[in-house]
Amino acid sequence: MAKTKKAFFCKSCGNETPKWLGQCPSCQEWNTLIEEIVVREKDKRQRTSFLENTNKVPVPINEVNSLDVPRMKMPGKEFNRVLGGGLVPGSLVLLGGEPGIGKSTLLLQVAMKLTNRKILYVSGEESLQQIKLRGERLGKLNEKCLLLTETSTQKIFSQIENVKPEVIIIDSIQTLFSAHIDSAPGSISQIRECAGEMLRYAKETNVPVILVGHITKDGNIAGPKILEHMVDTVIYFEGDRNHTYRLLRAIKNRFGSTNELGIFEMTGAGLKEVTDPSKVLTSNYEEDFSGVVPGCVIEGLRPMMIEVQSLVSPAVYGNPQRSATGFDLRRLNMLLAVLEKRCGFKLGIKDVFLNMAGGIKVEDPGLDLAVVIAILSSYTDIALEKGICFAAEIGLSGEVRPVTKLDQRLAEAEKLGYKKIFISKYSSIKPQDYKNIEVIKEGKIEDVFRLLFG
Numbered sequence: 449m450a451k452t453k454k455a456f457f458c459k460s461c462g463n464e465t466p467k468w469l470g471q472c473p474s475c476q477e478w479n480t481l482i483e484e485i486v487v488r489e490k491d492k493r494q495r496t497s498f499l500e501n502t503n504k505v506p507v508p509i510n511e512v513n514s515l516d517v518p519r520m521k522m523p524g525k526e527f528n529r530v531l532g533g534g535l536v537p538g539s540l541v542l543l544g545g546e547p548g549i550g551k552s553t554l555l556l557q558v559a560m561k562l563t564n565r566k567i568l569y570v571s572g573e574e575s576l577q578q579i580k581l582r583g584e585r586l587g588k589l590n591e592k593c594l595l596l597t598e599t600s601t602q603k604i605f606s607q608i609e610n611v612k613p614e615v616i617i618i619d620s621i622q623t624l625f626s627a628h629i630d631s632a633p634g635s636i637s638q639i640r641e642c643a644g645e646m647l648r649y650a651k652e653t654n655v656p657v658i659l660v661g662h663i664t665k666d667g668n669i670a671g672p673k674i675l676e677h678m679v680d681t682v683i684y685f686e687g688d689r690n691h692t693y694r695l696l697r698a699i700k701n702r703f704g705s706t707n708e709l710g711i712f713e714m715t716g717a718g719l720k721e722v723t724d725p726s727k728v729l730t731s732n733y734e735e736d737f738s739g740v741v742p743g744c745v746i747e748g749l750r751p752m753m754i755e756v757q758s759l760v761s762p763a764v765y766g767n768p769q770r771s772a773t774g775f776d777l778r779r780l781n782m783l784l785a786v787l788e789k790r791c792g793f794k795l796g797i798k799d800v801f802l803n804m805a806g807g808i809k810v811e812d813p814g815l816d817l818a819v820v821i822a823i824l825s826s827y828t829d830i831a832l833e834k835g836i837c838f839a840a841e842i843g844l845s846g847e848v849r850p851v852t853k854l855d856q857r858l859a860e861a862e863k864l865g866y867k868k869i870f871i872s873k874y875s876s877i878k879p880q881d882y883k884n885i886e887v888i889k890e891g892k893i894e895d896v897f898r899l900l901f902g
Contacts, residue, residue, distance in 0.1 A: 456481040457636040462674040475673075484631045520615070520656065523561035526712060526721045527554075530683060530696050532704015535615070538654040539703065540647050542621075542676065544661040544669040545685035550694055550714055551660050554685060555617050557586050557718045559593045566592050568613035572599040572623030572633075586718040599633060601626045601645050613655065618646065620660040621675070643675050676700065687714075691807030693728075694719065697748070709748035726753035726864055729806045736834070739826030743818025744839040744857040744869070745810055751853070751860035753837065755805035756815065758822035760798050768797060774804030775819065776811065783820055783842055790846030791893050793827060814851035816842040817870060820893060821900065830901050835867035846893045850875040858882055870896055 456465045458481055463474035471478050519534030528534050535541070545551045552574075559567045560583055567590070571579060576595050583589050594611055598604050601624055608616065618624065624642040625633040632638065643659070650657045659679070661669040669676060676682050680702045687694040696710035711722040722728060730742050730753050739758040744751060763769070772780045780802055787793045800823060804810055817840035825832055839857045841849040850872040851857070858877065861869050862885045870888050871877065879887035890896045 454483055456483050459636060460673060462636060462640060482636070484635055484637045517654075520565070522558055524721050525723070526696060526710030527558065529708045530698050530710045531681065532698075532701055532708070535656045535658075536680070536703045537656055538650050539656050539680040540643075540650045540678070541656065541658045541681040541683065542661050542669065542679040543658060543683050543685060544663055546663050546689075548689055549685055549687060550712075550719060551685050552619055553582065553586070553714075554696075554712070554719055555619065555658060555660065556582055559615075559617060560586055560588065560590045562615065563590050563592060565614040566594070566611070567615045567617065568594050568596060568608065568611055569617045569619070570596045570598060570604055571619045572597070573619060585716075599623050599625055601642050605645070605649065608649070616646075616655060616657045618657065618659045620662055621646075622662050639675055640678075643678050647678055686809070688807030693722065693806050693808060695747075695808070705749070707748045709750055725750075726860060729753065729808060730755045730864075731805065736831035738829045738831045739822050741818045741822040741825060741832060742837045742866070743815045744837055744861055745812040745815050746851075746853050746856065747810075747812070749853075751856040753860060753864055753866075754808060754810060754815070756818045756822040757803040757805060758819070758826045759801040760795070760823055760826040763797055763799050769799040769801070771800075772802040774807065774809045775802050775815075779813075779816075780819070782844070783816060784823070786842060786844060786846055787820065787823065787893070791897070793824070795823070795827070798827070812851075813841040814839050814857070816840065817848060817893075817896070821870075821896065824897055824901065828901055832900060835865070836870070836900075837861050837866045837868070838870045840870065840872045842893065848872040848874075848890055848892060848896065858885065858887065861885055 456468050458472040458475060458477065460472065460477045460480045461475040463472055465473065465481065468481055472480050517537050519536055521534045522528050522531065543551055543555065556569065556579065559569050576597055579595055594613065596607055621639060621643055622634045625638050626641045626645060629637050629641045646657050646659065663669060681698065682700040684697050684699055685694060686697065692714045694712040694714055696712065698706045698708055700706060711725045712719040713722050741756045742753050743756050744753055770777060770781060784795050784800060788795050802819065818838040820842055821838060839851055839854065841851050843849050854871065854875055854877055858869060862882060866885055868886045868888060870890060873889035873891040875889065877887065879889065
């Protein structure tokens, strides 16, 4: 009987060491090394091979034949947009997200609507009856979608050889295990080995594989970081489970841009695409409320209008509260410090609450001016007149700074019927170029405040 060898693996980066260390020598993280059983000597010759091994030699880059393979179009525009135009044959895609956010629903919905391809949906978490029940809720069943409940990669590849699918969906990579590794499913070595087998199969057979990955409490995909390096595309499916909207965002994409964003709405019949997010993220109130301000942001390459809601009230207790939903709390603290230091507003003794409508998380600094005006509107308890929006960044000296892709923001505001938009006076945009919207250029927060609130 062959002797079993053990080693220590880093949970953060996947680095292997022969003995336990307090700090990983690769990523410098502390207390991340765990002990696992590694591959036996006799198993190293038993790796899965899908094609005959050929003797490969180095080839000059100018002699390599260009391969223009058409992308596989996915149902709907949102998923295709995030993938960069469709699914590339032979690619390995990793879809991550929090539990219950809708990862399995999204992929099963894609499998049900992709009627021109043979799809193998492999689940290690649900039974066939559970998957069918969800499929019936999503709509018409696709007879070309084959279901398999299995966790052994060797048995999965055996069924793949019999079925010859054109697309493979694995839900999830953390439930798979390989007979070449003695560790439990979900361990670092098992995830790395199973993902490696899927990667080899995808590249050798030109069949795209989509993996579902679990998320840790820190928001990262569970398992070694090397998993994200191995795959071609990493997509996060995120959103607030208390709201209906979900965001599909590419973090890594070897075949397209990582600046694209897909927006879905969770309904009883599955995920519905949101083609015009500006209309659903802004509200048309009959009355005017203070602290409610629309701002134009860029998510990926898509401009959209979002409603910023703010509430400023006297601090009842000793320490003022600062709370932000959908916005970076550190950036909110920075903007409050700018308002107090540069503009003279006494916000240090006030509770400040900030919320982005619809449960959307925004990282665009072009929303700074809208956030500041929403805070000042609630501070003075004066509501803005309808038809005004904002698109500018705020600097530490209180200046209004220009933002990127301003043309797209102005076009979106003009399309939605806004009458005025405040931007930085340092922008290169010419106001006379826009006839249906008044472009107001200012350089300081005080000037904007004076125009709006007198």
